[in-house]
Amino acid sequence: MTIHTTPHLNFRGDARAALGFYQGVFGGQLVAISYADAHRATSPAEADQILFGSVTSHDGFRIMAYDVPSAKDYAPGTIPVFVSVRGTDAAEITDYWERLAEGATVVEPLATSQWSPLYGMLTDRFGVTWVLDVEVAWDAA
Numbered sequence: 001m002t003i004h005t006t007p008h009l010n011f012r013g014d015a016r017a018a019l020g021f022y023q024g025v026f027g028g029q030l031v032a033i034s035y036a037d038a039h040r041a042t043s044p045a046e047a048d049q050i051l052f053g054s055v056t057s058h059d060g061f062r063i064m065a066y067d068v069p070s071a072k073d074y075a076p077g078t079i080p081v082f083v084s085v086r087g088t089d090a091a092e093i094t095d096y097w098e099r100l101a102e103g104a105t106v107v108e109p110l111a112t113s114q115w116s117p118l119y120g121m122l123t124d125r126f127g128v129t130w131v132l133d134v135e136v137a138w139d140a141a
Contacts, residue, residue, distance in 0.1 A: 006054075007083045008064040009128060012074050015050035015065040018126040025099035028057030035069070042071060061085070076127060083128060086135045090118050097132050100124055 011018060016032055023030040033052040034041075041047035049067035056062050063083070068074040087093050097110045103125035110120030110132065119133040 004062060006062040006064050007081065008066075009083075009126075010068050010074065010076075011050075011065060011126065012070075013046075013049055013067055014126055015053050015067045016048075018128070019050070019053045019055055019063075019065050021124070021126070022063055023055045025096055026055065026057045026061040027059075028055050028061060030055050035067075042069060046070065079129065081129075082121070082131050084131045084133075086133055088135055090134050093118055093132050093134055097122075100130055100132070 009015075009018065019030055019032060031052070031054045032050055034048050035051045036047035038051050040051055046067070046069055049069070051066055052064075053066055054062070054064045085093070085096060087096075094110065097120055101122055104122040107121040107123060107129065108119065110118060113119035113133075116133040116136055119131075121129065121131050123129045
């Protein structure tokens with residue numbers, strides 16, 4: 001049996017744009033099913049918003065997103081979740097960083113840290129905080 005853990009992000013009207021942006025950063029297949037597509041629209045103004053959306057890339061990146069309808073409470077909270085992207089190739093991590101950084105606020109610049117040869121944190125233009133780093137093998141103590 002194989003399982004995958006996938007971050008599922010909630011938005012208020014920005015899920016389609018966020019998924020498109022993440023596909024541009026990581027590549028892969030984008031699936032975007034609107035409330036209208038699923039015959040579940042309760043408001044004409046929200047019919048084109050995303051009920052089910054995902055981006056899945058060949059190298060293992062996965063993310064899901066949907067638009068919380070206005071009839072439901074939506075409180076994003078303060079730092080409710082970080083999305084962590086780890087890899088073994090510094091050039092690949094740097095490329096993802098540069099793409100995610102478009103319109104983002106840098107929390108920690110991408111640089112050498114005490115625990116990784118390359119680590120950085122930013123909050124993208126959709127309010128999602130990303131941690132990117134180069135994975136290091138640690139000796140079990």
